[in-house]
Amino acid sequence: MILRVENLSKVYKNGKGVKDVSFELKKGEILSILGPNGAGKTTTIKCIIGLRKASSGTITLNGNFSYLPEEKRLYRWAKVSQMIEITKGYVELNEEIALGILKDLKISLLEKIANLSHGQLTSLYLALTLSQKADLYVLDEPTWGLDPLSRSYVLEKIKEIALEGKSVLYTSHIVEDVEKTSDRVLIMKDGYILEDGYIDDIKEKYVTVRARKDEEVAGYLYKETSDERVYIIEREKAPPDHEPASFSMIVESIMRGDGK
Amino acid sequence: MKKEFLEMKVRFMLTLIVMISLFFLVMSLKNWGIEILEKNQADLSKFVGKGLLEKLKDWNFYIYSQWYGKNLGQFIPIIGIIFAFPLFSREIENGTIEYLLTRSKRCKVFTEKIFVSTLLLILSIVALCLLPLIYTIVPSIDFNTRYVPTLTIHAVIGSVIWYSVAVFLSVIYNDQVKPLVFSLAILAITTVLGMVKSLSFFNTYSYIMNAKNLAVEDILYSSISAVLIYTSFFTFKNREF
Numbered sequence: 001m002i003l004r005v006e007n008l009s010k011v012y013k014n015g016k017g018v019k020d021v022s023f024e025l026k027k028g029e030i031l032s033i034l035g036p037n038g039a040g041k042t043t044t045i046k047c048i049i050g051l052r053k054a055s056s057g058t059i060t061l062n063g064n065f066s067y068l069p070e071e072k073r074l075y076r077w078a079k080v081s082q083m084i085e086i087t088k089g090y091v092e093l094n095e096e097i098a099l100g101i102l103k104d105l106k107i108s109l110l111e112k113i114a115n116l117s118h119g120q121l122t123s124l125y126l127a128l129t130l131s132q133k134a135d136l137y138v139l140d141e142p143t144w145g146l147d148p149l150s151r152s153y154v155l156e157k158i159k160e161i162a163l164e165g166k167s168v169l170y171t172s173h174i175v176e177d178v179e180k181t182s183d184r185v186l187i188m189k190d191g192y193i194l195e196d197g198y199i200d201d202i203k204e205k206y207v208t209v210r211a212r213k214d215e216e217v218a219g220y221l222y223k224e225t226s227d228e229r230v231y232i233i234e235r236e237k238a239p240p241d242h243e244p245a246s247f248s249m250i251v252e253s254i255m256r257g258d259g260k
Numbered sequence: 261m262k263k264e265f266l267e268m269k270v271r272f273m274l275t276l277i278v279m280i281s282l283f284f285l286v287m288s289l290k291n292w293g294i295e296i297l298e299k300n301q302a303d304l305s306k307f308v309g310k311g312l313l314e315k316l317k318d319w320n321f322y323i324y325s326q327w328y329g330k331n332l333g334q335f336i337p338i339i340g341i342i343f344a345f346p347l348f349s350r351e352i353e354n355g356t357i358e359y360l361l362t363r364s365k366r367c368k369v370f371t372e373k374i375f376v377s378t379l380l381l382i383l384s385i386v387a388l389c390l391l392p393l394i395y396t397i398v399p400s401i402d403f404n405t406r407y408v409p410t411l412t413i414h415a416v417i418g419s420v421i422w423y424s425v426a427v428f429l430s431v432i433y434n435d436q437v438k439p440l441v442f443s444l445a446i447l448a449i450t451t452v453l454g455m456v457k458s459l460s461f462f463n464t465y466s467y468i469m470n471a472k473n474l475a476v477e478d479i480l481y482s483s484i485s486a487v488l489i490y491t492s493f494f495t496f497k498n499r500e501f
Contacts, residue, residue, distance in 0.1 A: 049362055051501045067362040073355030075263070086263045090363035132363075 001062065002027050002136050002167040003048065008057035010043050018043050018191040021057070025136070030158065030168040032178040035188035036255050041171040042070050044188070045140055048169070063135025066091070070140040070171075072125040076114040080107060080124055087128050098131035101157065105150055118145045123154075130157055137161055139170035143177055155181045175248040187254050194254050199247060206250045207235050207242040220253035264376035268343075272380045275339055279332065279388050286331050287395075290322055319401045323392045324471070328411045332388055333469040337447050340419035343381040344426035345439040347373050348496065353435045357501050366497050374489065378423070385419045386412060407471040413478065418468035421481045422447065424488035431492045431499070 003025040011017040018040035025031050033041045046052040048059055049067050074083055080102065087093055102109065105123040107116070116124065122145050129137065142158070143151045158168055158181050172178050178185060179199060187195040195202060209231045211217045213224075219233030222245075232245050232253040297304055297313055304313070315321040327333075351357040360369050389412035395403045425446060429439035447464075454463020461467075467477050 046501075051358060051361060053498075053500055065362075067358070069355075069358040069362075071355050071358075074359060075267075075356055076354070078266075082266075087363065089262055090360075 001025070003062070003169065004058075004060040005044070005048065006058045006060075008044065008047060008059065009055045010040075010047050010052060011055050016040075016191065017055070018047070018188075021188075021191075021193055023186055023193065023196055025167050025169055027135075027167055028162055028165045029184060030162045030170070030182045031184045031186065032182040033169070033171045033186045033188055034173075034175065034178055034251055034255070035171075038190070039188040039255075040191040041188055042140055043191075045138055045169070045171065049138055061136065064133075065136040065138050066129050066132035066134035068125055068129040068137075068139040068142055070144075072118075072122045074113050074121065074125065076112075078113050079109070080111050080113065080116075081109040083113060083124065083128065084109075087132075092133040093128070094131045094133060096131075098127045101127035101130060104153060119147060119150065122146055123150060126154055126157075130161065135166060137166060137168045137170075139168065141172060142170055143172065143174060151177065175251045178251075179247045185251075187251060189255055189257050194257070202250060203245070203247055205234055206232050206245045207238045208245045208249065209233050209238050209242050220250075220257065222249055222253040222256075261372050261376065264372050268376055268380050271343060272384060275342065275384055276387065279335065279339075279384075280391065282331055282335075283327060283388070283391050286326050287323075290316075290319075290326075319395065320404050323395065323403060324407060324411075327392055328389075328407075328415075328471075329469050332415070333465065336385065336415050336419045336468050337422040337464060338444075339385065340381060340422035340424075341426045341440065341443040341447070343377050343419075344423040345430050345443060346436050347377055347427060348430040349433050349436045349439050352433075352501065361501060367493075370493050370496050374427070374493075378420070381419055381423055382416055385415050389415050410471055410473055411469075414468050414470060414474070417478055417481050417485070418464050421464060421485045421488075424485040424492070428488050428492045428495070431496045 008021040217231045219231035222230045426443040450462040
């Protein structure tokens, strides 16, 4: 076990935050946190890495971590090569890996940070984060703003990390990315964990049910047409005429959170 | 540490260039200034004593009054503030604080920033205080360096106290404008308050420009700086980002 979060609560002055969040992350596992904006994903991560203080609960981290923040901001006055040198001054960095990622993502070492596009900046930040020697990689929206090719490349790199026995905790808005790479997923909304499980188990757990508009169904509303409603409900509570549900349908319905 | 040097480099160099240029400008304007004052001697006598003009002709008086007493002296607190106000607030405003704090311990981040900026601040203040010493090698100028060590100590302590004020404000605010504006506002307010005799210790200018040995003030201002830096460290250590 690399990370254990027990009953974590972080409440801000406006009453928002995360409430009673508990989960574990094993060695070599990729755990994704999915949720709409304001669900508490970033707050959870920031409490884990110490940028925010938990109101209550305990966090046990067995090892060191490497962090990619949601907002990828680096020193605008520096060049890419200088940024590598600066990072080497703080952490143990595998320069070969960093240079390899930069080469693959076509980022010039001589380019000034101020001149990089959002996607290029994310790529550079990823190169610095993924090449850092760590036991846990905490990545907040690692593929946001990347083109499809770079996105696939980064997802492959994340999988490689896990194959080397390192753990990955990452947040994303892109359900397809999560399904491709993660072992386990946490679905959060309004500061609470609504679902925690292995992706295959979650897909097995839920099915699709079509119901007339006047029928009451205890499930998550997925969509509504002129004459029927489509719900995602737990298999054991579903009538026999149910249909399979895709992972994105399940996530979307739970995140919308209507009608459970 | 290297990053901190790179970030401070421009501020350090610019401060030195501007202040050294000002020094040579002030020195080169000596004769011209005296000439103008001589032409307006009648009007001048209404405002200042008769001996001022004669005193200004003396290089010793001119250097001490116009460099230590006016130009450098007035800039000392401002140089301290310039070196400190962006230290933390720029990292917070630009979002790079997350990069830093997740790659280094807070204690180390704080220590490195304070060490590098204080070192460069003291270096620049000492260099600017010792600048008039170059006139000791000019045969035609008789410059007595008797007061230079005391004025240098006062300048260093005076700059560090305003540096410490700006460091504290830099830690608590999320943008760079507030630490700068509030530091300058506090400087203005304390200077005005210091004009009241019983509150004279508030006026750091009278300390910085004073050539006498002021051990009590040395200890008082150094202690205030130490308390401010420690408070800044404690605030930074416990702050959320």
